[in-house]
Each structure stands twice: as C-alpha cells, then as structure tokens.
Amino acid sequence: MVSGAPTVVATIKPVHSLVAGVMEGVGEPVLLVRGGASPHHFSLRPSAARALRRAPLVIWVGAELESFLVKPLATLAVNARVVELAAAEGVGKLPARRGGSWQRTLPEKQSRGPHNMHVWLSPPNAKAMVRAIVAALASVDGANAAAYRANGTRLDARLDELEHELRGKLAPIAHRPYLVFHDAYPYFEAHFGLNAVGALMDNQERRPGARRIRALQVKIRALRAACVFAEPQFQPQLVRAVAEGSRARTGVLDPLGADLPAGPELYFTLMRNMAKALVSCLSP
Numbered sequence: 001m002v003s004g005a006p007t008v009v010a011t012i013k014p015v016h017s018l019v020a021g022v023m024e025g026v027g028e029p030v031l032l033v034r035g036g037a038s039p040h041h042f043s044l045r046p047s048a049a050r051a052l053r054r055a056p057l058v059i060w061v062g063a064e065l066e067s068f069l070v071k072p073l074a075t076l077a078v079n080a081r082v083v084e085l086a087a088a089e090g091v092g093k094l095p096a097r098r099g100g101s102w103q104r105t106l107p108e109k110q111s112r113g114p115h116n117m118h119v120w121l122s123p124p125n126a127k128a129m130v131r132a133i134v135a136a137l138a139s140v141d142g143a144n145a146a147a148y149r150a151n152g153t154r155l156d157a158r159l160d161e162l163e164h165e166l167r168g169k170l171a172p173i174a175h176r177p178y179l180v181f182h183d184a185y186p187y188f189e190a191h192f193g194l195n196a197v198g199a200l201m202d203n204q205e206r207r208p209g210a211r212r213i214r215a216l217q218v219k220i221r222a223l224r225a226a227c228v229f230a231e232p233q234f235q236p237q238l239v240r241a242v243a244e245g246s247r248a249r250t251g252v253l254d255p256l257g258a259d260l261p262a263g264p265e266l267y268f269t270l271m272r273n274m275a276k277a278l279v280s281c282l283s284p
C-alpha cells in the first residue's frame with residue numbers, strides 16, 4: 001500500500017467493494033455498515049464517527065437508503081467531499097413500489113418521487129458508479145489518479161463479463177414467478193427480465209402480520225410461485241410460513257453480501273451468488 005492514500009469512507013459492503021476495486025494497490029476504504037447489518041436500521045460506531053471526521057471523501061448511495069448518515073454527514077464530515085451514487089450520472093433509478101405485491105417488473109426509467117435505492121444490483125448501474133468513484137478519487141487524490149483510472153477500466157471490463165455470464169445463466173428461469181423478502185431487487189429483475197411477483201415485507205419494511213401472510217399464501221398458490229426467498233439477516237420461519245401449503249421452495253438471496261468478506265471481490269461474488277440462488281430454486 002502506498003503511504004498517503006486518503007481516508008475514504010464507503011457505507012455498505014457492495015459500494016465499499018467497488019471503491020476497494022478502484023483503490024486496489026493504493027489503499028483500502030473504510031467500511032461503515034459491517035457484517036450482516038442492514039442500512040435500513042443502523043447506528044454509527046465511535047470509530048466510524050472518527051473516520052468520518054478525517055475523511056476527505058465519503059461515498060454513499062443516498063439519503064433514502066442510509067438515512068442514519070444524514071446527520072453525521074452534516075455534523076462530522078463537514079470537510080469531506082460527499083458522493084451520492086444514486087444521483088451519479090448514468091445510474092438508472094426506479095420508483096419505489098407500493099404494497100409489496102406486483103404483477104410484473106417495472107420498466108427501467110428515470111422518475112420523480114421516492115425511489116427504490118438498491119441501485120447497485122444491476123451491472124450497468126455498477127459501471128456508472130465505478131465511473132463516479134474514479135472521478136471522485138482522482139479529484140481528491142490527484143497523485144494516484146492514473147492508478148484509479150486503470151483500476152476503473154479493468155472493473156468496467158469485468159462488469160461487462162459478469163453481465164454476460166449472468167444473462168446466460170438466468171435466461172432459462174427468467175419467466176418463473178417468485179417472491180422476495182424485501183423489495184431490494186427491482187434493478188436486478190428489470191435488467192435480467194426476471195418475474196418477481198411480490199415481497200413479504202411491505203415498502204415500510206414492516207414484517208407481515210397473520211392476515212398478510214394468508215394473502216401471500218393465496219397469491220403464491222394462484223400464481224404458482226416457484227420459490228420464496230429469505231435474506232440472511234431475517235427470520236427464515238417467516239418465509240416457511242408463507243410458503244406453507246404450496247409447492248413453492250424456499251431459498252436465500254443476499255443483496256448486501258452480509259456473509260461475504262468485504263473487499264474488491266465481494267460485488268462479483270454477491271451478484272454470482274444471487275444468480276446461483278435464483279437458478280437453483282427456480283429450475284424445474
């Protein structure tokens with residue numbers, strides 16, 4: 001590691017992974033939301049607050065996702081350049097869906113109003129995020145700009161390969177209906193043309209009550225949903241309850257890489273694991 005690399009703070013693991021890829025050979029970014037913690041419900045540790053105070057660059061998805069960071073950014077990171085990846089050029093945004101029950105995936109388009117903030121789960125968005133990360137790093141650390149640009153070019157090519165690989169794997173199961181735990185995957189669904197039909201949690205991320213579980217059970221049978229997906233940090237018994245009385249299988253999707261070691265490879269492993277989980281649960 002070259003000494004003098006700036007303290008760069010990244011919020012969630014997939015974002016940290018792309019930043020780590022751009023900084024490879026120069027330095028390592030600080031990860032705020034560690035382990036299996038969810039950005040929807042998170043509070044800052046003292047060590048993270050210290051990192052924010054001295055960081056010239058903070059990279060996050062945006063206030064609608066990491067709402068825990070709005071106040072610390074205003075009070076602690078006053079001298080930092082803050083990059084909001086959801087607002088970066090070329091990052092496509094989808095509107096937030098209501099109610100947790102949908103007929104078909106949404107078209108990919110820009111829109112006003114509340115957005116679904118899980119923007120990192122599509123390769124084109126990841127490529128646009130990498131471009132924004134390269135530009136931000138080059139501007140706060142000009143001495144290493146060439147290294148950041150070279151890493152960015154390499155990442156861009158790897159993301160193209162990943163996109164191609166996943167498209168091939170997912171095509172055979174793209175039409176099969178399934179339910180997810182929370183509405184974290186619309187970018188993945190839209191990009192690969194998948195057929196998610198609903199989420200267990202509603203858009204306020206509240207866990208379903210008995211009545212909603214019954215409604216979901218009816219929906220699974222009516223649509224012949226093939227799979228119901230849990231997430232690592234949530235209770236699997238809820239997913240089993242929803243799948244009960246149907247032929248739906250259960251699987252696990254991990255949109256954050258909760259169980260993966262943080263670092264440059266995390267993003268690629270996370271995306272491959274999602275495709276693998278979908279293919280294994282949805283194949284006839």
Ligand SMILES: [Zn+2]
Nearest residue numbers: 040118182184
């Ligand atoms: Zn989420």
